[in-house]
Amino acid sequence: MSDEQCVQAADLSDSPDWECPAVSPHPARARANHTVLAWTALAPERSRVQEFTCACTAVYYELIAHSGAYLIHKVTQLDTPVHAFAGPWPHAEARRWWSLLIVGDAR
Numbered sequence: 001m002s003d004e005q006c007v008q009a010a011d012l013s014d015s016p017d018w019e020c021p022a023v024s025p026h027p028a029r030a031r032a033n034h035t036v037l038a039w040t041a042l043a044p045e046r047s048r049v050q051e052f053t054c055a056c057t058a059v060y061y062e063l064i065a066h067s068g069a070y071l072i073h074k075v076t077q078l079d080t081p082v083h084a085f086a087g088p089w090p091h092a093e094a095r096r097w098w099s100l101l102i103v104g105d106a107r
């Protein structure tokens with residue numbers, strides 16, 4: 001991932017004061033007519049992280065697997081981080097939402 005992409009990501013939202021490690025994707029800015037996912041604070045008991053977006057932004061996301069299904073985990077990096085979860089979905093559907101989230105068509 002190039003420095004250019006990181007600078008772009010830093011412009012998306014307020015960033016914490018540390019450098020971008022530049023190894024993970026940065027979600028695009030949400031489009032005006034993006035799909036709003038149904039977020040809940042209810043965390044699955046155990047999950048495995050499959051994918052994650054760069055944590056250099058104030059909000060980052062993880063695609064997580066839990067008990068044969070998949071969810072998206074949203075982390076808002078405040079002094080006390082706020083966690084939200086969307087899903088669960090079957091694998092293909094979760095991948096679809098993950099892709100839409102990355103390109104800014106879902107949040």
Ligand SMILES: [Zn+2]
Binds near residue numbers: 006009020021055
């Ligand atoms: Zn970054």
